[in-house]
Amino acid sequence: MNQHPYHLKHAMKKFLLICVGLLSVQLASAQFPISTAPQRKAIPGTADDNTPKGNSKITGFVVDSAMTKAVEFASVALVSKTTNKPVDGAVADDKGKFTLNKVLAGDYKLLFTFIGYENKTVDGIKVEKGKDIDLGVVKLSSKAKTLEEVTVTGQKDLIEEKVDRLVYNAEKDITAKGGDASDVLRKVPMLSVDLQGNVSLRGSSNIRVLINNKPSTIVAGSVADALKQIPADMIKSVEVITSPSAKYDAEGSGGIINIITKKNTLQGLSLNVDAGVGNRGSNLSLNGSYRKGKMGFSLGGFGRANYNLKVDVFNDQTNFGPNGNTSRTIQNGTGKNSGQFGNYNLGFDYDMAKNQSLTAGVRYGVRNMLNTQDYDIQSFVNGNKTGTLFRDIDTKNLSGTVDVNVDYLHTYKKPQQEWSISTMYSRNDLTNNYDANDKSAVDAILNRQKNINHSNNQEATLQTDYQTPIRKNQLIEFGAKGIMRKVSSNYDYLYANAGDPLTQDPKQPSGALDYDQNVVGGYTSYTYTTKSRYTLKAGARYEHTSISASTREGGEIHIPNYGNLVPSVNLSKSIKGTMLKLGYNRRIQRPGIQQLNPNINAANPQNISIGNPLLRPELTDNIELGASRTIKKFFLNATFFGRKTDNMITQVVQSSDTLAGGLITTYQNIGSEHALGSNIFGNLAVSSKINIGIFSNFLYSQLKGKAPIGGGISQDVSNSGLNVSGGFFTQFTFKNGWGAQGFAFLQGSQVQLQGRRGGFGFYSAGVKKDFKNKKGSIGLAGENFLTKNFHMHTQNSSPQFTQVSDIYIFMRGVRLTFTYKIGKMTMDAPRKKGKSVNNDDVKTGGDGMNQQQGGGTPSTGTARPR
Structure with missing residues (x-):
């Protein structure tokens, strides 16, 4: 049975891993089209009883080489050097971490792919029985032609759709420079921010505002006043949670807004x-x-x-x-x-x-x-x-x-x-x-x-x-x-x-x-x-x-x-x-x-x-x-x-x-x-x-x-x-x-x-x-x-x-x-x-x-x- 562990903040991550994992295997197959014999492809997060099992593990982190940030959901394909065929696959989590479990001993290469980045191959991977391999950091390069150009990689970089929320990534907001959080929230779908900074979600002002998944007493009295204290430059993303799970407090009849600030790793x-x-x-x-x-x-x-x-x-x-x-x-x-x-x-x-x-x-x-x-x-x-x-x-x-x-x-x-x-x-x-x-x-x-x-x-x-x-x-x-x-x-x-x-x-x-x-x-x-x-x-x-x-x-x-x-x-x-x-x-x-x-x-x-x-x-x-x-x-x-x-x-x-x-x-x-x-x-x-x-x-x-x-x-x-x-x-x-x-x-x-x-x-x-x-x-x-x-x-x-x-x-x-x-x-x-x-x-x-x-x-x- 072939299992690929992955980290999961929210239940939607598991669903994304399955979908993107399919894509990773398909890309890997296209990269190494040697044999024409039919094969069963292993899907990350699912079982495949026909895949041989080993007892070694390969781990690492995938990051953007220019922006030094994690490449979320990057696809990883494990390719046998003997057959030049992908034998396993995994998907990086939201921190860029990937793990390949139960790898057989042998010689391999790894293919890393993600939309908006150049494909990268790491060769010369020799797996010995019972020994784990930590690749450390693997850097992917953007497809931009010059360092001076910025590549817009598509809408999913701006909006992420998850099972219970919508995520607006605010890092590229030029006009918010020098502004505050209300300037950012005005641009988030489903939100309305009036000229005093009062926020409503789907017409309801009965919402909860969190900062990095937790409350603050700066929000406790007035959301409008609190937003003025949060610099726009420090906001990484805004999560609009329209259907909160039982894990969240029951308060906030209109929903929850979670402001994620930039962090340094x-x-x-x-x-x-x-x-x-x-x-x-x-x-x-x-x-x-x-x-x-x-x-x-x-x-x-x-x-x-x-x-x-x-x-x-x-x-x-x-x-x-x-x-x-x-x-x-x-x-x-x-x-x-x-x-x-x-x-x-x-x-x-x-x-x-x-x-x-x-x-x-x-x-x-x-x-x-x-x-x-x-x-x-x-x-x-x-x-x-x-x-x-x-x-x-x-x-x-x-x-x-x-x-x-x-x-x-x-x-x-x-x-x-x-x-x-x-x-x-x-x-x-x-x-x-x-x-x-x-x-x-x-x-x-x-x-x-x-x-x-x-x-x-x-x-x-x-x-x-x-x-x-x-x-x-x-x-x-x-x-x-x-x-x-x-x-x-x-x-x-x-x-x-x-x-x-x-x-x-x-x-x-x-x-x-x-x-x-x-x-x-x-x-x-x-x-x-x-x-x-x-x-x-x-x-x-x-x-x-x-x-x-x-x-x-x-x-x-x-x-x-x-x-x-x-x-x-x-x-x-x-x-x-x-x-x-x-x-x-x-x-x-x-x-x-x-x-x-x-x-x-x-x-x-x-x-x-x-x-x-x-x-x-x-x-x-x-x-x-x-x-x-x-x-x-x-x-x-x-x-x-x-x-x-x-x-x-x-x-x-x-x-x-x-x-x-x-x-x-x-x-x-x-x-x-x-x-x-x-x-x-x-x-x-x-x-x-x-x-x-x-x-x-x-x-x-x-x-x-x-x-x-x-x-x-x-x-x-x-x-x-x-x-x-x-x-x-x-x-x-x-x-x-x-x-x-x-x-x-x-x-x-x-x-x-x-x-x-x-x-x-x-x-x-x-x-x-x-x-x-x-x-x-x-x-x-x-x-x-x-x-x-x-x-x-x-x-x-x-x-x-x-x-x-x-x-x-x-x-x-x-x-x-x-x-x-x-x-x-x-x-x-x-x-x-x-x-x-x-x-x-x-x-x-x-x-x-x-x-x-x-x-x-x-x-x-x-x-x-x-």
Whole structure:
């Protein structure tokens, strides 16, 4: 029986190995067409009882000779020098490693092949009985004609389709140089990123964002803020997991986004410098690494400053009172935003033994966001003007985040068998304050108001996972996880008339929220691959959540414990070059601190926001059917999906009972959603130098719920409509290290329970020149450079109010980027890293639009329990 071990991160890798293994044997047969006698070809990952068995092994790593990175899924054919026939075959895994097991003694040669690379033959391999051979690193050369040219090897280098996810490889993005993660995510199929950086997947903002397969407290409060702290230059790929397996936490009803950063597997000392300067922002990044033998260290820092960001806001809202009176408020405002972001990390890894590794890391993130807004607010009652209020608002959103992890991995002789223990401690401390001054028409201060909101989110996680193959085509995984979280928020309100010191506001009492949450879960998952190229991955996860919560002013909040069984099934099949996928999963969405925090944000007195500590989780059932195919130079991927959400956490707006013309925004478990949609993505590799892609997203959603209308009364509300978005990108590579790239995206208006949120557009273009020594580059990129501003029009309404908001965002920008690599490195065989904690179980805040409508960043804190 002929067996070829291989490593497998995800079940789809096994399916790919079978398909590519067939190709490797066919290529090898074509390379050595000597004998015409019929032979049975051995397929990697399957049995062939007619193949003679030996007791020797050949291993090694396949890497790109120019870019010093692994060549994933490279084909390896073992050819007998006696018959000049391929007698065995294997496929490299995602780390470039290949293994040939049970090789008979004899003289051989190895043929290495992969699309976009020159074939390579390693001759003179003499296998002795019972002795293993380690070839070390085998380098494949690109088919590029000169070192100055860059070869675009096809769509599969840009998009990878797997049984439960889509992988977007972002390493060649020119326009993102000097940008942040939101610039990269805008170009990922199925994702939509608005102009504030809020991310949605298939029309749902209930998603989890991971960094290198694990959560970070920089994401815990606001995804939009967290993306600004991640430099685009450090992103290797983005995984969009639309149908998560049972191995993932049950949170994230819309799916999971996993951002993979670049890692170094080289020996020696290196330092990378990335810098950029522009009219809207500047950045500087220094990343160093050192590796000697079994031990490696990395130290890096990234800093980014945003400035000259301007927003104009117009807001017109009318309240219809029960006594027939009509109160109207018209607001005009101008805002300026600035921010400084930092992300610093120290990493360590150590190969304790051949089959044991230890990794550890410390990461510190800092955010300093400042927002100033000047408003004039005109009030009317029954059409008669009653006054004008001028208000200046200064908002500070500061945070410091610490993540510490220690992970251990133990592998076994049996391929794919491994056991891991992962631990993590995180803490996020936030300060979210605002100062407001009410002024007269002659700019004299009438009174002052201050809201102070300090919050923190800390969590400790312990997790263990085990997986082992069953026979040759089956894999079973199971594990357990415990998360202990403690979230707190303290808020105070101060007030003073002109000339008086600030004191406690009698109309707004201070308060505090303490929210402890413990989640204990376990899962099992089973993967089965048939000889007819079906891959089935099915599993179930159970999570039990216990909550203890209280407020200073109201005492204990009675929130019952709950348990959830979350099944998942993913099936894929390759038919004549077309991959078909069918998946079902159930997800839960727990509320975050932005939804729970009872702090009242009254920076804009006519648009008040407040959280709801009584929120319960929502449940979503998802089903999807996808197909992808490569037709010559054209790659096409189409996915159709449906979802049903109950107990939906919905942002609702209602008229204020005490403030004429005022609106209050809060959250309720009052909604349900039925949605149908599709994602279509196509890419054409016109030539090795020109690549063009186009994508579109269609979503029809139907929302139902009960919206409060004041006085403790609610009424049935429903809304439905089509949401459309799409865009295109193009990439060019030229001689002498020159390259260019363009991108455009258009998002239509979005259906909400009480109206529609405005759409927006975004585009960018860039050019880059690599230095001759390939150690650096210089580039120029522009964003929205032909457009003065973007206009977003949003409408909300009910029988009690109407609200119209127009936001004008000034984002015209240009930046110059520079990168350089210092130090000399040598290739080291990639090592399998320890697994890490992956907490993907919390709902983010609102869509961010109310911040602009409401005249300031909500002072609700941004840490979230999960």
